[in-house]
Amino acid sequence: QCIVHCPVGALRERKDATKVMAALDDPEITTVVQIAPAVRTAWGEALDLPPDKATVNQLAGALKQMGFDYVFDTSFSADLTIMEEATEFLHRLQKGDLEKYPMFTSCCPAWVRFLKSRHPELVPQLSTAKSPQQMFGSVIKSYFAERIGVRPEKICCISVMPCVAKKAECDIPAMRDEYGVKDVDYVLTTREIIRMLRLSDITPDKVEEKPFDRIMGDYSGAGVIFGTTGGVMEAALRTASYMVTGKNPSTGAFGFVHAGKKFAEGEYPWQEATYTIGGNKIRVAVTSGLRNADRLCKALLRGQVKYDFVEVMACPTGCAGGGGQPFHRDDVERGATRGKVLRNLDEHMQMRFSHENPDIQRLYSEALGEPMSDAAEKLLHTDHESWQMPDEGEPQTPDIHVV
Numbered sequence: 001q002c003i004v005h006c007p008v009g010a011l012r013e014r015k016d017a018t019k020v021m022a023a024l025d026d027p028e029i030t031t032v033v034q035i036a037p038a039v040r041t042a043w044g045e046a047l048d049l050p051p052d053k054a055t056v057n058q059l060a061g062a063l064k065q066m067g068f069d070y071v072f073d074t075s076f077s078a079d080l081t082i083m084e085e086a087t088e089f090l091h092r093l094q095k096g097d098l099e100k101y102p103m104f105t106s107c108c109p110a111w112v113r114f115l116k117s118r119h120p121e122l123v124p125q126l127s128t129a130k131s132p133q134q135m136f137g138s139v140i141k142s143y144f145a146e147r148i149g150v151r152p153e154k155i156c157c158i159s160v161m162p163c164v165a166k167k168a169e170c171d172i173p174a175m176r177d178e179y180g181v182k183d184v185d186y187v188l189t190t191r192e193i194i195r196m197l198r199l200s201d202i203t204p205d206k207v208e209e210k211p212f213d214r215i216m217g218d219y220s221g222a223g224v225i226f227g228t229t230g231g232v233m234e235a236a237l238r239t240a241s242y243m244v245t246g247k248n249p250s251t252g253a254f255g256f257v258h259a260g261k262k263f264a265e266g267e268y269p270w271q272e273a274t275y276t277i278g279g280n281k282i283r284v285a286v287t288s289g290l291r292n293a294d295r296l297c298k299a300l301l302r303g304q305v306k307y308d309f310v311e312v313m314a315c316p317t318g319c320a321g322g323g324g325q326p327f328h329r330d331d332v333e334r335g336a337t338r339g340k341v342l343r344n345l346d347e348h349m350q351m352r353f354s355h356e357n358p359d360i361q362r363l364y365s366e367a368l369g370e371p372m373s374d375a376a377e378k379l380l381h382t383d384h385e386s387w388q389m390p391d392e393g394e395p396q397t398p399d400i401h402v403v
């Protein structure tokens, strides 16, 4: 079995395409696939498709032709993550939980794994919100399963991710319902889906574009920018600001990473900004790459810096430069260029706020009530301390350039 090393040193790649093909061939199984935001920026690269042909709806069309029953965009559940994470952040701020250390984002499993092994004393600061991948799976196997009248164990939930670490995330024991049904069954990297397309009879540029399926097909620009560094923070602050003031901020109000605001004092390898939301001063920081994250954690523990909310993504430039994206012979990193594509998509979308997503609003009104309700906690949150790190020796901090 071929194994590829993850560039962030977090994991080794396991191939899951054969298991997915078996699920597609099984008439008893309903297959549901989600496509992560960053995949749309890269899937056409290895197939030599021009950007106007390598749209996410073109990929949705190809996956339908491959036999997947339902195709969705993970940007939907990125919006859901924002609803929960922004609410959690405001609750923690109000309770005084962030006086010493900030709340950390939790959507990158390589970062969660790194924090658990390197700085376990900071694990309580991780947001309890599951990642968009896992939230998607848990909603598919409950709310969506009920709507289409299929038992959860008869649904095979598959993700197409720019990420190798997501394969291990879906196997974490806590990422299941109370009957042991996994939220997400298999994860395919962008490279694997490209290989599957090549092996099929499908010519992706001849495929008809397809819309995402109902009733979880809408997504906002805030969900799309999850795929690039700073996107989660920006999306969360847009919605947190709305939750506090009752009004939408201007869409550029929290684009500090995009706008390239100042570095922290001492030229630390992260970006910081301070905002005022409803009279509260909020200090935030964003970094990518685990070496940078390590330095940030050490500075926090030494009391050298102080923030309320911190976003960390393990891959330099975030998921757009993820370990599951296509490799190129010229060895040029394309994460930053792909990230700009996501920013551009956000800027041109009509819906820029997660809380305005009508499918998210319906999910809350029909099933969850409100963010962080008991139902939402049960389905969409996790206890990061409920599982142990496998004993694999001392983890290595990869030698990644400073952003």
Ligand code: SF4
Pocket: 008, 107, 108, 109, 110, 111, 162, 163, 164, 165, 166, 313, 314, 315, 318, 319, 320, 321, 322, 323, 324
């Ligand atoms: Fe995966 Fe890298 Fe994105 Fe983290 S930053 S979720 S490791 S692709």
